[in-house]
Amino acid sequence: xxxxxxxxxxxxxxxxxxxxxxxxxxxxxxxxxxxxxxxxxxxxxxxxxxxxxxxxxxxxxxxxxxxxxxxxxxxxxxxxxxxxxxxxxxxxxxxxxxxxxxxxxxxxxxxxxxxxxxxxxxxxxxxxxxxxxxxxxxxxxxxxxxxxxxxxxxxxxxxxxxxxxxxxxxxxxxxxxxxxxxxxxxxxxxxxxxxxxxxxxxxxxxxxxxxxxxxxxxxxxxxxxxxxxxxxxxxxxxxxxxxxxxxxxxxxxxxxxxxxxxxxxxxxxxxxxxxxxxxxxxxxxxxxxxxxxxxxxxxxxxxxxxxxxxxxxxxxxxxxxxxxxxxxxxxxxxxxxxxxxxxxxxxxxxxxxxxxxxxxxxxxxxxxxxxxxxxxxxxxxxxxxxxxxxxxxxxxxxxxxxxxxxxxxxxxxxxxxxxxxxxxxxxxxxxxxxxxxxxxxxxxxxxxxxxxxxxxxxxxxxxxxxxxxxxxxxxx
Numbered sequence: 001x002x003x004x005x006x007x008x009x010x011x012x013x014x015x016x017x018x019x020x021x022x023x024x025x026x027x028x029x030x031x032x033x034x035x036x037x038x039x040x041x042x043x044x045x046x047x048x049x050x051x052x053x054x055x056x057x058x059x060x061x062x063x064x065x066x067x068x069x070x071x072x073x074x075x076x077x078x079x080x081x082x083x084x085x086x087x088x089x090x091x092x093x094x095x096x097x098x099x100x101x102x103x104x105x106x107x108x109x110x111x112x113x114x115x116x117x118x119x120x121x122x123x124x125x126x127x128x129x130x131x132x133x134x135x136x137x138x139x140x141x142x143x144x145x146x147x148x149x150x151x152x153x154x155x156x157x158x159x160x161x162x163x164x165x166x167x168x169x170x171x172x173x174x175x176x177x178x179x180x181x182x183x184x185x186x187x188x189x190x191x192x193x194x195x196x197x198x199x200x201x202x203x204x205x206x207x208x209x210x211x212x213x214x215x216x217x218x219x220x221x222x223x224x225x226x227x228x229x230x231x232x233x234x235x236x237x238x239x240x241x242x243x244x245x246x247x248x249x250x251x252x253x254x255x256x257x258x259x260x261x262x263x264x265x266x267x268x269x270x271x272x273x274x275x276x277x278x279x280x281x282x283x284x285x286x287x288x289x290x291x292x293x294x295x296x297x298x299x300x301x302x303x304x305x306x307x308x309x310x311x312x313x314x315x316x317x318x319x320x321x322x323x324x325x326x327x328x329x330x331x332x333x334x335x336x337x338x339x340x341x342x343x344x345x346x347x348x349x350x351x352x353x354x355x356x357x358x359x360x361x362x363x364x365x366x367x368x369x370x371x372x373x374x375x376x377x378x379x380x381x382x383x384x385x386x387x388x389x390x391x392x393x394x395x396x397x398x399x400x401x402x403x404x405x406x407x408x409x410x411x412x413x414x415x416x417x418x419x420x421x422x423x424x425x426x427x428x429x430x431x432x433x434x435x436x437x438x439x440x441x442x443x444x445x446x447x448x449x450x451x452x453x454x455x456x457x458x459x460x461x462x463x464x465x466x467x468x469x470x471x472x473x474x475x476x
Contacts (some may be wrong), residue, residue, distance in 0.1 A: 038063030111186025372407025382457020
């Protein structure tokens with residue numbers, strides 16, 4: 001079993017021992033003294049608002065075996081001194097992939113929207129084929145990703161790494177750490193674009209995932225994206241495409257949507273017996289003209305693209321698709337990313353679409369589209385601001401008007417300064433109350449919720465729309 005010690009940390013980072021370290025080995029790397037465990041190696045990171053070096057003594061009091069530091073100020077402590085502790089963390093993660101996870105296929109997932117769902121779905125499916133390891137939550141940045149790598153078991157066969165970014169250069173650094181075998185770019189959309197001058201710049205930044213890809217690596221791309229041509233022509237890698245486009249190698253031929261449980265015949269499901277399912281029914285054509293049918297127990301047709309991306313990855317890995325329908329049956333949408341629940345508020349039963357984790361124009365439209373599929377119930381949208389959209393933020397919010405009207409949404413309640421612009425344009429019969437903040441919306445929920453409503457809750461992370469979701473009692 002692999003253990004970290006002074007020698008291999010120095011090999012990985014190019015650091016030096018401050019003094020002779022009397023610790024033998026450690027199995028875990030930690031950057032946070034709040035959850036450090038006895039025997040961990042503590043890496044003292046520095047940030048704008050924190051400095052891990054200030055917590056060195058706390059780390060050792062809690063049982064740290066050694067620490068990686070950039071300041072040579074402490075005596076009689078087992079320390080490895082490096083020039084930059086964040087760089088050291090990255091180097092240790094790269095070392096771990098190259099020297100420990102030698103049998104793992106590294107799969108990088110990025111894109112403007114849908115990357116977390118795709119990452120989680122890949123983990124659900126690939127766990128049926130071997131040992132799979134994946135980022136927890138949204139640990140997809142230059143600290144979370146290397147920590148994810150360092151927690152992967154030595155037996156890992158599929159290392160699935162979501163890669164997020166806020167500016168150019170960040171994906172390049174994550175690719176440098178991970179050296180992917182396969183990269184998935186889910187799409188190029190308007191999300192977190194305030195640091196980019198155009199969507200073309202976003203597309204270029206997403207291509208950074210190829211920076212340290214293995215020579216025989218594969219890029220999985222959305223054929224329906226208007227940036228497909230740009231991405232594929234600049235990839236210089238084998239490309240597997242997915243989408244509704246008839247030329248996609250993994251092509252969605254048919255999609256059925258059901259809001260209620262129904263029986264799917266065995267012949268259609270590719271199984272030995274009929275089964276009860278709801279959500280999405282997909283008919284997919286592969287590159288060899290093989291047809292597969294599967295069902296995904298979620299609401300929202302945008303989730304179909306994650307299935308297509310997963311199938312494309314499986315094709316790249318050369319895996320038999322026989323386990324796919326069974327694996328998808330056990331998939332659950334990550335909390336706050338579009339999961340649908342039967343819930344109760346103030347004695348009233350509703351269907352709650354919890355899409356409160358984050359928001360962009362593309363994901364907002366997808367969520368409203370899902371809400372619109374409920375044809376026999378009152379459809380209510382509780383919408384918070386979409387942030388990080390730059391100078392055109394107001395335009396992106398007001399563009400939602402026609403989309404809301406076309407989907408026959410019955411009432412829209414808004415939160416935030418940008419959503420106020422949408423509120424002013426809504427027809428009187430649709431326009432609900434506008435609130436300056438989430439707490440004021442929360443205090444008025446009793447006047448909003450009616451029995452048997454379908455309620456969508458969505459907004460950017462900093463808007464705190466998850467606080468609204470917490471007011472409901474989730475039954476399933």
